[in-house]
Amino acid sequence: MEIATRVQTLALRGLRELPAEFIRPANERPENSKAIEGTSVPVISLSQPTDVLVKEMSSACSEWGFFLITDHGISPSLIQRLQDVGEQFFQLPQEEKEKYANDPSSGMFEGYGTKMTRNLEQKVEWVDYFFHFIWPLSKINYAIWPQNPPSYREVTDEYTQELLKVTDKLLELLSLGLGLEGEKLKSCLGGEKLELELKINFYPPCPQPELALGVEPHTDMSALTILFSNNVSGLQAWKDGNWVAVDNIPNALFVHVGDQFEVLSNGKYKSALHRSLVNKEHLRMSWPVFCVPPLDAVIGPLPSLINEENLPKYTSKTYEEYRYRKFNKLPQ
Ligand SMILES: O=C(O)CCC(=O)C(=O)O
Numbered sequence: 112m113e114i115a116t117r118v119q120t121l122a123l124r125g126l127r128e129l130p131a132e133f134i135r136p137a138n139e140r141p142e143n144s145k146a147i148e149g150t151s152v153p154v155i156s157l158s159q160p161t162d163v164l165v166k167e168m169s170s171a172c173s174e175w176g177f178f179l180i181t182d183h184g185i186s187p188s189l190i191q192r193l194q195d196v197g198e199q200f201f202q203l204p205q206e207e208k209e210k211y212a213n214d215p216s217s218g219m220f221e222g223y224g225t226k227m228t229r230n231l232e233q234k235v236e237w238v239d240y241f242f243h244f245i246w247p248l249s250k251i252n253y254a255i256w257p258q259n260p261p262s263y264r265e266v267t268d269e270y271t272q273e274l275l276k277v278t279d280k281l282l283e284l285l286s287l288g289l290g291l292e293g294e295k296l297k298s299c300l301g302g303e304k305l306e307l308e309l310k311i312n313f314y315p316p317c318p319q320p321e322l323a324l325g326v327e328p329h330t331d332m333s334a335l336t337i338l339f340s341n342n343v344s345g346l347q348a349w350k351d352g353n354w355v356a357v358d359n360i361p362n363a364l365f366v367h368v369g370d371q372f373e374v375l376s377n378g379k380y381k382s383a384l385h386r387s388l389v390n391k392e393h394l395r396m397s398w399p400v401f402c403v404p405p406l407d408a409v410i411g412p413l414p415s416l417i418n419e420e421n422l423p424k425y426t427s428k429t430y431e432e433y434r435y436r437k438f439n440k441l442p443q
């Protein structure tokens with residue numbers, strides 16, 4: 112396996128100019144595609160009554176595909192501890208981190224990674240990451256989790272338990288918002304077999320942030336993604352032809368619809384196109400958790416949402432097939 116050049120290693124070299132593979136074509140550069148002013152992402156407090164939440168959330172998912180949640184019940188100190196252990200891992204000596212290197216080309220997605228490129232047409236992103244399952248127990252491979260700092264596992268397990276409660280609540284509200292029974296969307300995601308994947312994105316300060324992207328525009332193939340950052344701005348989501356910067360509200364969680372919920376809802380909920388920018392001064396980190404069905408779950412528009420006015424807009428297929436097609440850029 113070829114060892115990737117890590118973005119963190121490049122950043123430590125104190126480059127003044129960005130290597131060519133990071134320089135985006137003019138139309139993709141942040142300097143030429145700025146976020147609009149005067150629009151902000153809906154903020155939904157989970158402390159409101161259910162009927163209010165159902166309305167606010169379903170309209171946010173239909174109109175925006177994303178929203179921020181506050182009063183979600185996860186303590187600020189737990190979020191801080193999760194940030195600390197993630198940051199401590201990335202501060203380890205490089206050779207220590209390389210012990211966890213992943214190898215997506217041979218199907219080993221979990222571990223420490225950086226996307227590579229072999230030709231200059233294909234640009235790369237200014238980010239290193241760590242990726243692993245956090246749920247269900249049968250999918251967890253603790254051997255690939257950072258052993259350092261030693262509290263990484265305990266803190267991450269605790270966050271998982273708290274996040275499962277939030278996920279259940281969101282899935283229930285989003286089901287009700289489609290006029291379905293509260294348990295419906297969770298059962299479509301395999302019920303207790305629903306999977307959670309954690310990615311830690313590490314974006315070092317970048318010498319020419321106006322020419323680069325942290326993560327290029329994409330929709331997540333998950334059903335739902337729940338994310339927070341270290342309060343350094345950079346995440347943007349696409350709404351009606353413009354980029355909208357996601358505000359940093361301390362301890363709020365950013366929630367967005369992924370492809371599987373767009374398909375299940377037959378397009379009522381929109382999978383959010385989003386990207387992240389980097390900056391010159393500050394390290395940015397983010398912790399998305401992807402909520403996904405098991406690979407053998409068949410995902411298609413829900414029959415109860417289909418009628419003569421609402422014909423199916425998507426084909427049904429297993430999540431495994433969807434993932435294969437998305438990775439290989441094949442039509443769905
Ligand atoms: O860093 C962020 O805020 C977004 C990252 C992201 O979209 C992803 O990893 O899928």
Ligand SMILES: [Fe+2]
Nearest residue numbers: 329330331385
């Ligand atoms: Fe994403």
